[in-house]
Amino acid sequence: MPADLFDSAACALAVTxxxxxxxxxxxxxxxxxxxSNTELCGKxxxxxxxxxxxxxxxxxxxxxxRMHGSVTEVKLDMLHRDGHKVTVLxxxxxxxxxxxxxxxxxLxxxxxxxxxxxxxxxxxxxAEALLxxxxxxxxxLQQAQAELREAYAISQRRALFAEQMVAIVSHDLKNPLTAIRMASDFLSRSERTPKERQLLGHIGQSSERAQRMIADLLDFTQARVGQGISIKAASLDLHSVIHRAVDELRVAFPKATLEHHSVGQGDxxxxxxxxQQIIGNLVANSVAYGDLQRPITVTSRLCDGACEVSVHNYGEPIPESLLAGLFEPMTRGTDQGSDVRSVGLGLYIVRELARVHGGDVAVKSCAVGGTTFSVEFPWLG
Structure with missing residues (x-):
């Protein structure tokens, strides 16, 4: 190799x-x-x-x-003059x-x-640590998911058991309540003092309220646990049915002014x-949350291919934040009226009854126009 190439090579070269x-x-x-080169030569x-x-x-x-005549990429540690190591191949x-x-x-x-x-x-x-x-x-995550599934299964079993117990207890309460109401009706036929009649009236109203709650609980458990709420649909005069329901509700809610408007004709x-249960629940809701100084209007409508019943009341509007979940069970618009409706199932039952008929329920509420619940059914008349 020419001396200049040997001396200026990019790697370290030596001949021994x-x-x-x-x-x-x-x-x-x-x-x-x-x-120096002089110091190296001879070492x-x-x-x-x-x-x-x-x-x-x-x-x-x-x-x-000596044996093979060559070596390749042998790693060695050499010593610099000042003593530190220089690693080379x-x-x-x-x-x-x-x-x-x-x-x-x-080198x-x-x-x-x-x-x-x-x-x-x-x-x-x-990478291994990340892996x-x-x-x-x-x-x-798998363990947490397994625990979550187990907890969910347990909660489902508990919920099912609780709902079944509610159904059993609600059903068993019907008989003593019926007996209480019959006894109250029987006693009211005799001569009574004004105070006694007042007390008997309270007993009758309370038993009716309890019966409505029990009916809602039984329908709730039937919808959630059983085969769903059952109906027996037949051709009927909608206006007459609503008229009878309103007459009965006037007795049940004597402090409210109930009006019935009918629109259109047909079955x-x-x-x-x-x-009637739908109207009863919606009227009870209006009595609980509406302004009883103004009338509650029940409308039955058969026209333009629509079959609809609605209940309107005045009073404080339902907050916008509550409208989306208003028809879910155990939901209230406000705490007002808890002495009239205490289980929070009325609107849920209304929705389920509307759906089992093939219809649905809607609500509109504002400060000026009041609150209107509308249930629309398919009109087969």
């Missing part, structure tokens, strides 16, 4: 004898180890190695060069020169490579008892 004596070294070799290559490097040179590197090849054998050595710095390998190792360790974390998180295919 078989015993390791450095015969020639380039500027890069001198620069890396901190020795043995193995003497520039750390103690571990010397052992490796004696037991592996020198024998490999060595490539060596045996070459015959005149009547002797020499070794051409090329490459490993600083960047070591840094890259450390980054790779760090990245691998990080372990991901696995642990997935296991925790509808509905369950008369269930329609």
């Amino acid at each position: 004898a078989q015993d390791g004596m450095i015969l020639q070294a380039n500027a890069r070799f001198s620069e890396w180890l901190g020795f 043995r290559f193995q003497h520039l190695l750390t103690m571990g490097g010397r052992i490796f040179h004696q037991t592996h590197l020198a024998p490999m060069l 060595l490539n060596g090849i045996q070459r015959e020169q005149a009547d002797s054998v020499v070794y051409d050595l090329a 490459f710095g490993t600083t960047d490579r070591d840094k890259y390998e450390r980054e790779l190792l760090n990245a691998r360790n990080l 372990q974390e991901k696995t642990a998180t997935e296991l925790a 509808a295919c509905l369950d008369a008892d269930r329609v």
Whole structure:
């Protein structure tokens, strides 16, 4: 190799004898180890190695060069003049020169490579740590999901049991309430003092209220636990059915002024008892939350292909935030009127009865126009 190329090479180059004596070294070799070229020539290559490097040179590197004539990418730690280590990769090849054998050595710095390998190792360790974390998180998630499913199943069983108990208790309460009401009616037929008649009136109103609550509870459990609310639809005169319902409700709610308006003519295919129950629940709701100084209007409508019943009352409007969930069970518009409706099922039952007929219920409420609940049925008349 021309002297200028040898001396200006980008890697460290050296030529040694078989015993390791450095015969020639380039500027890069001198620069890396901190020795001048003059100082290097005459030193043995193995003497520039750390103690571990010397052992490796004696037991592996020198024998490999003699046996195979070359070595590739052997990692060695060399000692700088000031004592710090310089890690290099060595490539060596045996070459015959005149009547002797020499070794051409090329040394490459490993600083960047070591840094890259450390980054790779760090990245691998990080990836493994993330994988372990991901696995642990997935296991925790699976466990949490299993616990959630179990908790949900338990809550469902408890809810079902509670609803079944409500159904049983509600059903069993019907008989004693019927007996109370019959006894109250019987006693009211005899001569009574004004105070006694007042008390009997309270008993009758309370028993009627309790019977309405029990009817709602039984329908609720039938809708949630049983096969759904059942109806017996038949052709009927809608206006007459609503008129009778309003007359009965005037007795049940003597403090309210109930008016009935009928629009249009024709028959509808509905369950008369269930329609009366719808009107009863909506009127009870209006009595509880409406302004009893103004009339509650019940309208039955048969016209323009629509069959509809509605109940309107004046009073405080229903807050906008409550409208979306108003027909869910155990929901109230306000705390007002809790002495009239206490279980919060009336509007839920109205919605379920409307749907089982193939219809639906809607509500509009504002400060000026009041509140109107409308139940629309398919008109088959």
